[in-house]
Amino acid sequence: MTQPTSSARGPHAPDATAPASPAGTVRSGAVPRLAARGLVHRFGDTTALAGVDVDLTDGGSLAVMGPSGSGKSTLLHVLAGILVPTAGTVHLRGTPVQGLSERERSLLRRRSYGFVFQHGQLLSELSARENVALPAMLLGTPRAEAEAAADRWLAQLGLAGAEGRRPGELSGGQAQRVAVARALATHPDVVFADEPTGALDQATGHDVMKLLVETTREVGASLVVVTHDADVAAWCDRRIDMRDGLVVAPGSTPSGGAGPRPGEGPAAARRLPEDLGSARVADVFGGPR
Numbered sequence: 001m002t003q004p005t006s007s008a009r010g011p012h013a014p015d016a017t018a019p020a021s022p023a024g025t026v027r028s029g030a031v032p033r034l035a036a037r038g039l040v041h042r043f044g045d046t047t048a049l050a051g052v053d054v055d056l057t058d059g060g061s062l063a064v065m066g067p068s069g070s071g072k073s074t075l076l077h078v079l080a081g082i083l084v085p086t087a088g089t090v091h092l093r094g095t096p097v098q099g100l101s102e103r104e105r106s107l108l109r110r111r112s113y114g115f116v117f118q119h120g121q122l123l124s125e126l127s128a129r130e131n132v133a134l135p136a137m138l139l140g141t142p143r144a145e146a147e148a149a150a151d152r153w154l155a156q157l158g159l160a161g162a163e164g165r166r167p168g169e170l171s172g173g174q175a176q177r178v179a180v181a182r183a184l185a186t187h188p189d190v191v192f193a194d195e196p197t198g199a200l201d202q203a204t205g206h207d208v209m210k211l212l213v214e215t216t217r218e219v220g221a222s223l224v225v226v227t228h229d230a231d232v233a234a235w236c237d238r239r240i241d242m243r244d245g246l247v248v249a250p251g252s253t254p255s256g257g258a259g260p261r262p263g264e265g266p267a268a269a270r271r272l273p274e275d276l277g278s279a280r281v282a283d284v285f286g287g288p289r
């Protein structure tokens with residue numbers, strides 16, 4: 001495993017070789033790692049996605065921006081197979097995802113995807129090491145092996161010495177670095193991050209974003225980052241802007257958006273998929289914690 005290098009482009013240096021079309025697709029002959037076409041998603045009367053096309057290149061990073069209620073989290077959840085779209089298709093490496101059963105999608109998420117959310121995704125009863133080891137253990141890696149790998153990831157992310165600490169004993173930035181380590185520990189095809197720095201101060205958020213982009217690129221994973229913050233988006237190779245469930249030209253004037261549901265904030269859409277839920281912890285680590 002290599003240490004982060006200065007090869008990452010960093011902020012304000014978009015990849016000129018991967019221009020985004022207005023619809024969020026890329027002009028390339030290669031099969032995109034993840035390709036979505038005509039995505040529509042409705043929650044009852046609310047149309048959260050109104051026909052979205054997005055491509056994710058191999059090892060590329062994509063920022064999804066837009067005002068509250070514009071459909072960013074819904075897009076992330078549909079791309080990640082957490083939600084099944086009302087219409088449209090998602091292909092991972094050319095293979096359709098939409099026909100999979102609930103169980104198959106759950107397995108796909110565990111095997112092929114990593115997740116970093118704003119906060120609250122670490123299991124409070126587990127140490128940093130156990131949190132990072134858990135996804136690999138759920139995939140059948142023996143505990144000692146998974147924990148040794150977890151220690152290497154934590155060291156790479158600057159957390160050597162903090163392996164035994166529980167989330168409550170970590171700073172916000174440290175906790176997010178544990179979350180990044182956990183997202184990458186299974187060598188996913190794609191990492192999905194929803195406001196990964198939203199709960200951090202600017203300097204800490206900058207550090208976490210740099211590590212997320214650099215480390216994801218080093219392991220060859222692609223990255224999708226939902227964010228309100230243009231500085232965060234600038235770390236990514238490409239950016240799309242959303243309004244009212246559609247991808248629009250960057251800088252379009254907000255129309256007001258569909259707006260959040262009464263009584264439900266954005267956090268409602270940001271729960272960790274059940275795959276890593278506490279219900280499985282007793283199975284994996286043996287007994288109540």
Ligand SMILES: Nc1ncnc2c1ncn2[C@@H]1O[C@H](COP(=O)(O)OP(=O)(O)OP(=O)(O)O)[C@@H](O)[C@H]1O
Nearest residue numbers: 043048068069070071072073074258259260261266
């Ligand atoms: N589980 C749900 N049930 C009903 N409506 C939902 C649900 N999740 C999202 N919505 C609605 O879908 C629309 C898009 O929501 P989404 O969370 O994708 O937007 P967002 O751009 O991520 O917003 P934010 O930046 O506030 O997180 C909004 O009108 C929202 O209220």
